[in-house]
Amino acid sequence: xxxxxxxxxxxxxxxxxxxxxxxxxxxxxxxxxxxxxxxxxxxxxxxxxxxxxxxxxxxxxxxxxxxxxxxxxxxxxxxxxxxxxxxxxxxxxxxxxxxxxxxxxxxxxxxxxxxxxxxxxxxxxxxxxxxxxxxxxxxxxxxxxxxxxxxxxxxxxxxxxxxxxxxxxxxxxxxxxxxxxxxxxxxxxxxxxxxxxxxxxxxxxxxxxxxxxxxxxxxxxxxxxxxxxxxxxxxxxxxxxxxxxxxxxxxxxxxxxxxx
Amino acid sequence: xxxxxxxxxxxxxxxxxxxxxxxxxxxxxxxxxxxxxxxxxxxxxxxxxxxxxxxxxxxxxxxxxxxxxxxxxxxxxxxxxxxxxxxxxxxxxxxxxxxxxxxxxxxxxxxxxxxxxxxxxxxxxxxxxxxxxxxxxxxxxxxxxxxxxxxxxxxxxxxxxxxxxxxxxxxxxxxxxxxxxxxxxxxxxxxxxxxxxxxxxxxxxxxxxxxxxxxxxxxxxxxxxxxxxxxxxxxxxxxxxxxxxxxxxxxxxxxxxxxxxxxxxxxxxxxxxxxxxxxxxxxxxxxxxxxxxxxxxxxxxxxxxxxxxxxxxxxxxxxxxxxxxxxxxxxxxxxxxxxxxxxxxxxxxxxxxxxxxxxxxxxxxxxxxxxxxxxxxxxxxxxxxxxxxxxxxxxxxxxxxxxxxxxxxxxxxxxxxxxxxxxxxxxxxxxxxxxxxxxxxxxxxxxxxxxxxxxxxxxxxxxxxxxxxxxxxxxxxxxxxxxxxxxxxxxxxxxxxxxxxxxxxxxxxxxxxxxxxxxxxxxxxxxxxxxxxxxxxxxxxxxxxxxxxxxxxxxxxxxxxxxxxxxxxxxxxxxxxxxxxxxxxxxxxxxxxxxxxxxxxxxxxxxxx
Numbered sequence: 001x002x003x004x005x006x007x008x009x010x011x012x013x014x015x016x017x018x019x020x021x022x023x024x025x026x027x028x029x030x031x032x033x034x035x036x037x038x039x040x041x042x043x044x045x046x047x048x049x050x051x052x053x054x055x056x057x058x059x060x061x062x063x064x065x066x067x068x069x070x071x072x073x074x075x076x077x078x079x080x081x082x083x084x085x086x087x088x089x090x091x092x093x094x095x096x097x098x099x100x101x102x103x104x105x106x107x108x109x110x111x112x113x114x115x116x117x118x119x120x121x122x123x124x125x126x127x128x129x130x131x132x133x134x135x136x137x138x139x140x141x142x143x144x145x146x147x148x149x150x151x152x153x154x155x156x157x158x159x160x161x162x163x164x165x166x167x168x169x170x171x172x173x174x175x176x177x178x179x180x181x182x183x184x185x186x187x188x189x190x191x192x193x194x195x196x197x198x199x200x201x202x203x204x205x206x207x208x209x210x211x212x213x214x215x216x217x218x219x220x221x222x223x224x225x226x227x228x229x230x231x232x233x234x235x236x237x238x239x240x241x242x243x244x245x246x247x248x249x250x251x252x253x254x255x256x257x258x259x260x
Numbered sequence: 261x262x263x264x265x266x267x268x269x270x271x272x273x274x275x276x277x278x279x280x281x282x283x284x285x286x287x288x289x290x291x292x293x294x295x296x297x298x299x300x301x302x303x304x305x306x307x308x309x310x311x312x313x314x315x316x317x318x319x320x321x322x323x324x325x326x327x328x329x330x331x332x333x334x335x336x337x338x339x340x341x342x343x344x345x346x347x348x349x350x351x352x353x354x355x356x357x358x359x360x361x362x363x364x365x366x367x368x369x370x371x372x373x374x375x376x377x378x379x380x381x382x383x384x385x386x387x388x389x390x391x392x393x394x395x396x397x398x399x400x401x402x403x404x405x406x407x408x409x410x411x412x413x414x415x416x417x418x419x420x421x422x423x424x425x426x427x428x429x430x431x432x433x434x435x436x437x438x439x440x441x442x443x444x445x446x447x448x449x450x451x452x453x454x455x456x457x458x459x460x461x462x463x464x465x466x467x468x469x470x471x472x473x474x475x476x477x478x479x480x481x482x483x484x485x486x487x488x489x490x491x492x493x494x495x496x497x498x499x500x501x502x503x504x505x506x507x508x509x510x511x512x513x514x515x516x517x518x519x520x521x522x523x524x525x526x527x528x529x530x531x532x533x534x535x536x537x538x539x540x541x542x543x544x545x546x547x548x549x550x551x552x553x554x555x556x557x558x559x560x561x562x563x564x565x566x567x568x569x570x571x572x573x574x575x576x577x578x579x580x581x582x583x584x585x586x587x588x589x590x591x592x593x594x595x596x597x598x599x600x601x602x603x604x605x606x607x608x609x610x611x612x613x614x615x616x617x618x619x620x621x622x623x624x625x626x627x628x629x630x631x632x633x634x635x636x637x638x639x640x641x642x643x644x645x646x647x648x649x650x651x652x653x654x655x656x657x658x659x660x661x662x663x664x665x666x667x668x669x670x671x672x673x674x675x676x677x678x679x680x681x682x683x684x685x686x687x688x689x690x691x692x693x694x695x696x697x698x699x700x701x702x703x704x705x706x707x708x709x710x711x712x713x714x715x716x717x718x719x720x721x722x723x724x725x726x727x728x729x730x731x732x733x734x735x736x737x738x739x740x741x742x743x744x745x746x747x748x749x750x751x752x753x754x755x756x757x758x759x760x761x762x763x764x765x766x767x768x769x770x771x772x773x774x775x776x777x778x779x780x781x782x783x784x785x786x787x788x789x790x791x792x793x794x795x796x797x798x799x800x801x802x803x804x805x806x807x808x809x810x811x812x813x814x815x816x817x818x819x820x821x822x823x824x825x826x827x828x829x830x831x832x833x834x835x836x837x838x839x840x841x842x843x844x845x846x847x848x849x850x851x852x853x854x855x856x857x858x859x860x861x862x863x864x865x866x867x868x869x
Contacts, residue, residue: 088701102619
């Protein structure tokens with residue numbers, strides 16, 4: 001089967017500082033790939049390159065057999081993106097924001113109105129739909145981002161910490177939604193710190209550390225690399241953790257207990 | 261000094277005060293992404309250079325005088341001081357309006373500071389103190405240079421003036437203008453407090469942006485009117501011809517302060533002439549008469565000064581009292597039940613029909629409308645443009661009055677009202693599209709657009725035509741009907757509409773970005789562009805007014821001008837379409853050259869090497 005998304009030796013430098021180096025992986029239609037790594041490992045940079053919002057310093061991204069640099073807009077028209085930070089036009093209401101996105105994506109008026117109303121309703125945002133986003137909580141903003149990413153029925157969904165701020169129900173809905181979308185042939189890149197969710201949702205993972213891939217492949221294969229019955233959390237901890245968590249926790253407790 | 265040690269020793273109230281002050285400068289005065297030091301340096305340079313330029317410009321008549329007489333100088337200095345005081349009030353008010361939202365505790369203050377063991381009272385007081393420090397420092401910075409330079413330039417050729425007298429003049433000038441600046445700041449703070457008190461939290465949120473924009477229009481109009489009317493107003497007041505109107509009275513109060521503190525210094529200066537000159541005849545009579553006239557004003561100055569000394573504490577107390585009452589509790593997270601009124605829903609449906617042929621046009625239309633009405637920087641740009649047009653309108657009406665005259669006798673200024681309002685609005689709009697409403701949110705547009713900005717741009721322009729051409733023309737129509745009669749007023753408005761359409765398309769001819777969606781890149785040569793634009797607008801507006809007055813006298817000429825305007829609109833549209841046939845890439849993330857590159861230092865260093 002032809003890969004839907006292929007990252008080929010991606011590198012990105014900020015001035016002379018490398019953020020990621022030689023990152024390569026492929027994703028097939030219907031696949032869910034987990035992108036893992038500690039803070040500063042290069043996850044967000046990788047995601048921003050995959051959305052086309054930043055250009056790689058070296059390497060290429062191919063989508064359906066075509067380099068995205070040759071048709072960036074056509075590529076972005078098929079991508080749905082939920083960023084880590086919910087930057088939205090705060091002077092718009094959720095409905096106005098979604099209408100802006102839908103109109104720019106040339107969705108027919110009736111279909112757009114129907115999709116917005118239904119999705120707002122399903123995610124419990126109808127009562128706040130006409131309030132300005134400046135008054136929204138983080139979870140409400142996250143729901144708006146999720147709806148905006150789904151409006152145009154994208155072939156590739158890039159989700160960067162999508163559960164951040166979501167309430168329990170919305171989080172559960174999202175976790176059920178992702179496999180359904182994958183079953184319909186959508187390709188999903190899921191970047192998260194919540195390893196439990198990644199383990200349940202993703203068949204394959206890519207682990208980044210200091211801007212490089214330190215492990216990749218099916219979760220079961222990663223487990224096999226380490227001790228028996230190890231959880232994904234244990235595997236990742238073994239791969240990327242350079243400190244002894246128990247000792248660090250003890251030291252934090254000690255310092256916080258210091259008095260004048 | 262170790263800053264951490266200093267912070268560790270500071271009391272919570274001082275730390276919170278420092279935080280609020282920093283936030284006023286970082287987030288509200290200057291862009292959230294800008295470098296604070298660079299932006300402050302640019303701001304200070306702007307204030308100082310403007311102050312030097314204005315002071316020099318005002319005092320050229322004194323600097324150029326070979327023999328300067330104290331009596332006439334004392335009288336003519338009144339209108340100069342009127343200008344300095346009115347500018348101080350208006351600019352301070354404007355600066356305060358720019359930080360309007362930061363003049364009270366916000367939900368984010370409660371979210372960040374409410375969890376710390378700091379009493380709410382301390383937070384409230386710190387916010388109030390930060391606001392007052394901001395107002396005071398701004399008034400001092402704004403007036404520091406003119407307070408020293410103006411008395412120096414004024415008395416440079418007054419040979420009888422001594423050093424102590426100059427110091428007294430500086431003290432008088434500084435006291436009056438700084439007090440005036442503080443008055444401008446306190447009036448806005450008090451107005452905000454009273455409005456919040458009367459309207460309640462929800463009501464205030466609903467009207468706040470409209471009130472803020474209206475006050476910006478008022479402050480800028482006052483600032484632009486002051487140089488034009490200062491002499492007439494002050495001479496009328498001196499001659500006691502007409503009682504001063506309300507907006508002028510506070511300026512006269514602070515003028516009274518200056519004159520009671522130091523005004524007599526110039527009027528009582530002895531006349532010292534160059535060798536071989538004698539002080540007799542007309543100059544002596546003129547000097548004596550002017551001194552006598554000035555002395556006769558002194559009781560009135562005292563009365564005015566009393567009002568100034570009373571008004572400032574009163575307004576400041578009102579500002580403090582309303583602030584403390586309104587902020588007695590930390591604010592909760594703001595959630596408003598913004599339901600759409602029937603009128604708004606009807607207008608929205610009408611606008612949707614107007615743009616339903618194309619989805620991107622619809623997106624451009626609505627996003628422009630929402631940005632212009634809700635984003636603070638864009639509202640301010642449009643408010644300043646409205647103020648420029650309003651200033652011309654007031655001056656034109658003040659010169660000619662609202663009388664219906666025969667067409668050939670009508671002053672050209674009345675015909676120029678439309679263009680003098682529409683041209684700044686459309687030029688302001690052209691500038692506003694280069695300013696992103698929220699830079700960090702631009703990614704949404706970048707991800708969603710489909711690679712062709714042309715249809716979106718059509719929507720953006722359509723919104724501008726409705727908001728900035730049709731609406732002002734309809735608002736001005738009753739005035740034009742009163743001036744010209746219905747038929748001519750209608751034709752005049754149609755001419756204005758066509759001129760505005762041509763101007764809008766003309767200004768966007770070379771524009772190849774995505775309106776409101778790209779990063780902001782400053783104009784390359786503002787020192788040349790702004791004055792040149794001002795002169796062009798004046799020449800074009802008055803030139804067109806003359807042509808219009810001539811054309812409207814007969815039906816044939818009226819039709820001829822209409823046809824010429826329609827042809828111009830068509831030509832510009834054809835040119836626009838032709839230049840956009842070839843697609844150019846849009847750079848969403850263009851960055852201005854760093855300051856060192858703008859100064860050309862790299863090139864100079866390279867050449868030197």
